[in-house]
Amino acid sequence: MDTPAISSNALNALQRRSESLNKKLREHKAAKSFITRTSLLAYNLREKSTRLLAGAGLTGALLMSPVNLPALVAPRHAETIKTVSVAESLMKSLTPITPHSPTKLEDDQAKKIEDAIYSSTGLKAKSILEGQQLNHQVGFIGYEQHLRRYPGDTVYDHDDEQIAGIAPGLGAWGYFARSQSEFTTQDYLREKWYSVAQTLYLPNWQADFVKLRDWYKYRKILVVNPANGTAVVTDLGDAGPAHWTGKQFGGSPEVMKALNLHLGPRKGLVLFLFLDDPDNQIPLGPVTRKINLK
């Protein structure tokens, strides 16, 4: 068979066509906000689709795909196995020792739970950190709405769980960024993986407000659903919920989805512990493998 003639300019020509189509697509308002977050790229969607289908056990379907799937499937498959391993380990070790009602942990209970978490994830989760302690370490977490990240932010600018809507007011710390132009990846991640605790009910909150506000602002929190072993590294992004709700914590839509608490009553019992991470080494988001901190 003859070698097909491909011009040396072919790559540039394809790039120009792709850019031109991308520009055309961005003329649609709804598409623009999706593309800004890159979630509409074919490659990203194929990855996501492959992951979802592999999770559903549809491996036969994957082999029939016209794209180069083995390269996409292999690492994802490995990651899935690791995820299951951490979750299984957490579930097995935590379910027998986690109280099943909202509570402040006793020292010995806390130690056992902290050790179990460290053994499964490599993370140093703490009931008390630098003398600070929340009123509950075990409690019910509820599904929160998205928070406005900068002036003018809308729910359509958020890349997941838009069904949650956006809170009418700001989070306890105000906007994550002063303007869209100053909005950074760190701000994006902080909102995506935010959690909520009842700091306003801390006994010394009023007296030590300035000091405590600075200490708790974006404080890293490990949230674990002991029923299924899923764990998410979050940052404290808001204060609440109110006593009357019967809940002690809140989670962003993405946090709740990662904990598999985003359907039905959208509420569940979790462990809620500080993370000892003075050098900011622990990434926000679901814990999918054991982390080795230096």
Added chain:
Amino acid sequence: MSILFYDHLVNKAEVILMIEKSNQPANHKGKMKQLVDDIIHQGLVEYILQKLHPHQHHTFLSRLESAPYDPELISYLREHASPEIEKELQQEADKLLEEIKKDLAT
């Protein structure tokens, strides 16, 4: 089942073969295959958005993002864009593939 909901309507084999059989460096071949995928994807999504009412754009894109393989997307488009959407997407993909072939030969 498709990885992207329209994969069964697009036949990229000829173009992919052209790239594979060419004497381009391996990294260029990979990049070109990815661009072919992007061009078809963006072209088809743009075509769909033109056919849908702007009020339906967000719903469609959200559904595409959350389950890119979902065959129900075709049902949604049949109902809201055109009863002949599969045939139309096939034709649009063929047009895009012809343009890609021209780009490859330019």
